[in-house]
Amino acid sequence: MSDDRLPSWRPGRTRDAVLAFLAAAPGIAPRDRVACFDNDGTLWCERPTYVQLDFFVDVLRSRADDPALAGVPELAAVLAGDRATMGEMGLERIALALLGIFEGVSPEHFTAQVRAFMDRAEHATLGCPVRSTTYVPMLELVAALRALDFTVCIVTGGGAEFVRAVSHDLYGVPPEAVVGSLVDYDYVAEAAGAGGRVRPVLHRTARVSGVVNEGAAKVSHIQTHLGRRPVLAAGNSGGDREMLEWTAAGEGPTLALLVDHDDDVREFAYVSSAESVQEPELILDVAARAGWTVVSMARDWETVFKRLSS
Amino acid sequence: MSDDRLPSWRPGRTRDAVLAFLAAAPGIAPRDRVACFDNDGTLWCERPTYVQLDFFVDVLRSRADDPALAGVPELAAVLAGDRATMGEMGLERIALALLGIFEGVSPEHFTAQVRAFMDRAEHATLGCPVRSTTYVPMLELVAALRALDFTVCIVTGGGAEFVRAVSHDLYGVPPEAVVGSLVDYDYVAEAAGAGGRVRPVLHRTARVSGVVNEGAAKVSHIQTHLGRRPVLAAGNSGGDREMLEWTAAGEGPTLALLVDHDDDVREFAYVSSAESVQEPELILDVAARAGWTVVSMARDWETVFKRLSS
Numbered sequence: 001m002s003d004d005r006l007p008s009w010r011p012g013r014t015r016d017a018v019l020a021f022l023a024a025a026p027g028i029a030p031r032d033r034v035a036c037f038d039n040d041g042t043l044w045c046e047r048p049t050y051v052q053l054d055f056f057v058d059v060l061r062s063r064a065d066d067p068a069l070a071g072v073p074e075l076a077a078v079l080a081g082d083r084a085t086m087g088e089m090g091l092e093r094i095a096l097a098l099l100g101i102f103e104g105v106s107p108e109h110f111t112a113q114v115r116a117f118m119d120r121a122e123h124a125t126l127g128c129p130v131r132s133t134t135y136v137p138m139l140e141l142v143a144a145l146r147a148l149d150f151t152v153c154i155v156t157g158g159g160a161e162f163v164r165a166v167s168h169d170l171y172g173v174p175p176e177a178v179v180g181s182l183v184d185y186d187y188v189a190e191a192a193g194a195g196g197r198v199r200p201v202l203h204r205t206a207r208v209s210g211v212v213n214e215g216a217a218k219v220s221h222i223q224t225h226l227g228r229r230p231v232l233a234a235g236n237s238g239g240d241r242e243m244l245e246w247t248a249a250g251e252g253p254t255l256a257l258l259v260d261h262d263d264d265v266r267e268f269a270y271v272s273s274a275e276s277v278q279e280p281e282l283i284l285d286v287a288a289r290a291g292w293t294v295v296s297m298a299r300d301w302e303t304v305f306k307r308l309s310s
Numbered sequence: 311m312s313d314d315r316l317p318s319w320r321p322g323r324t325r326d327a328v329l330a331f332l333a334a335a336p337g338i339a340p341r342d343r344v345a346c347f348d349n350d351g352t353l354w355c356e357r358p359t360y361v362q363l364d365f366f367v368d369v370l371r372s373r374a375d376d377p378a379l380a381g382v383p384e385l386a387a388v389l390a391g392d393r394a395t396m397g398e399m400g401l402e403r404i405a406l407a408l409l410g411i412f413e414g415v416s417p418e419h420f421t422a423q424v425r426a427f428m429d430r431a432e433h434a435t436l437g438c439p440v441r442s443t444t445y446v447p448m449l450e451l452v453a454a455l456r457a458l459d460f461t462v463c464i465v466t467g468g469g470a471e472f473v474r475a476v477s478h479d480l481y482g483v484p485p486e487a488v489v490g491s492l493v494d495y496d497y498v499a500e501a502a503g504a505g506g507r508v509r510p511v512l513h514r515t516a517r518v519s520g521v522v523n524e525g526a527a528k529v530s531h532i533q534t535h536l537g538r539r540p541v542l543a544a545g546n547s548g549g550d551r552e553m554l555e556w557t558a559a560g561e562g563p564t565l566a567l568l569v570d571h572d573d574d575v576r577e578f579a580y581v582s583s584a585e586s587v588q589e590p591e592l593i594l595d596v597a598a599r600a601g602w603t604v605v606s607m608a609r610d611w612e613t614v615f616k617r618l619s620s
Binding site: 031107108151153160161164168174175176177178182184185186187189198199200202209210216219220223224225226227228229242245246249 | 341417418461463470471474478484485486487488492494495496497499508509510512519520526529530533534535536537538539552555556559
């Protein structure tokens with residue numbers, strides 16, 4: 001097929017499958033044109049560490065002399081760079097402890113901190129700003145979908161507010177189209193002087209709201225948050241399995257895309273397993289059985305990143 | 311002021327306040343142009359009963375010979391029209407029991423049921439289809455905001471999926487911009503024949519997810535769901551108080567609109583109290599103290615409904 005919408009995709013079966021879906025899209029009812037993209041490892045680089053974790057650690061380091069933080073074992077291990085202890089604790093426990101850094105902070109302050117970090121953060125090994133580690137071929141796909149009047153959404157295991165702080169600038173996705181893991185908020189209406197007027201404030205808590213947005217929760221949250229079943233879903237890991245299954249099983253044209261990180265020259269090479277439904281197996285094996293479209297980063301993408309200079 | 315955007319609003323202080331906000335809107339940063347409207351009693355008529363309750367009762371009646379439903383005391387009282395018992399039980403308990411009617415149903419089926427009901431439902435006293443009980447002046451305001459690139463959202467105490475089933479047709483609002491009360495979903499991936507392929511299904515449960523979307527929860531849910539603080543909020547009852555306070559307290563131009571149902575000729579006349587923060591008081595008194603813009607349906611609206619024939 002000849003098409004100028006996906007210049008960074010190499011000709012081949014993968015690109016043909018994506019173009020075939022785009023060709024079929026005008027036949028999909030406009031209100032069903034919903035596409036859901038995972039973020040980490042699907043729209044941008046997630047190695048060697050999640051960007052959100054880098055951000056949390058950056059804020060923690062800036063407050064390293066706060067005894068209330070240094071006294072938390074998980075945070076002390078992060079500050080000391082004690083990888084052995086961190087490995088024993090596990091990422092989830094450490095991430096929950098890191099949420100405590102932002103307890104009581106306003107949403108606006110949190111967003112400002114994320115944006116300030118993103119303005120200056122450099123990737124650990126790629127020699128470029130973190131904000132330029134988005135995948136050009138996926139940005140082209142997002143643009144092609146938007147030209148077809150798709151509502152493009154991000155469905156991430158990461159924090160909703162972290163991704164929302166950058167989703168418009170990076171992907172053109174407004175905050176309400178980002179479904180992520182959430183913390184609870186406390187609304188406090190403080191009395192402000194005479195006359196009974198109030199000065200309302202909204203504070204972040206360190207409590208996770210509901211369940212983390214991975215696996216089957218991604219499907220439930222798509223329903224509760226977006227209210228529409230996607231006809232296109234893209235992911236790269238076991239946490240995306242159910243979202244891809246749910247999308248692929250829909251009526252009419254659908255596209256389930258799985259990004260395979262097999263490019264240790266331009267990005268990273270690693271495998272993900274899917275353990276949320278049955279016994280652990282490689283997500284690539286699930287994809288093969290289900291007939292999803294697997295994107296080989298090494299073979300299918302002519303360009304990975306837009307620019308590699310700061 | 312001369313302006314042709316609000317033809318159903320009568321000249322006066324209220325219309326002037328709305329027009330002043332619209333005139334200031336171009337000075338608001340595009341990403342802050344978010345407007346949140348309550349639904350029942352703000353965008354459409356909520357008397358003599360909530361439309362969603364009428365829908366629930368309609369579905370219940372169609373299944374009146376189902377012993378599993380008739381054996382539930384709350385549902386039996388509804389089916390018998392036993393107002394004394396219903397009054398003792400209270401609306402919240404009855405509404406929770408009515409959720410049970412839809413347990414196990416797919417979201418698509420629920421949406422189809424709502425739309426079928428809305429296609430034929432007649433208002434109890436106004437002599438018109440329920441779908442034509444939206445307020446024309448509010449539709450004009452929504453259109454004016456959209457012309458200024460506002461993201462127009464609905465923040466309702468009602469069920470998110472009920473409102474989403476009609477929000478695009480009635481107001482042009484997509485499902486992801488509707489924040490409402492939610493039920494939990496169960497995702498089940500059933501094995502389907504050989505080869506290990508799955509047939510995934512999503513089922514409604516009868517469990518309310520988190521807290522009902524009223525009062526301070528409206529503010530928290532605006533943050534978790536929409537991710538942006540509105541600069542315009544419109545409501546009509548105590549359940550909208552915090553959303554209006556939160557909006558009015560923002561920086562830059564804001565507009566907090568309270569619809570006063572004082573028109574027993576064209577609609578209904580009733581008062582609402584606000585009890586979520588302090589001791590109960592009339593929401594009109596809260597509005598007066600806070601300086602919100604109160605919309606008198608009787609005085610400020612030239613037209614209330616678009617058409618009154620079926």
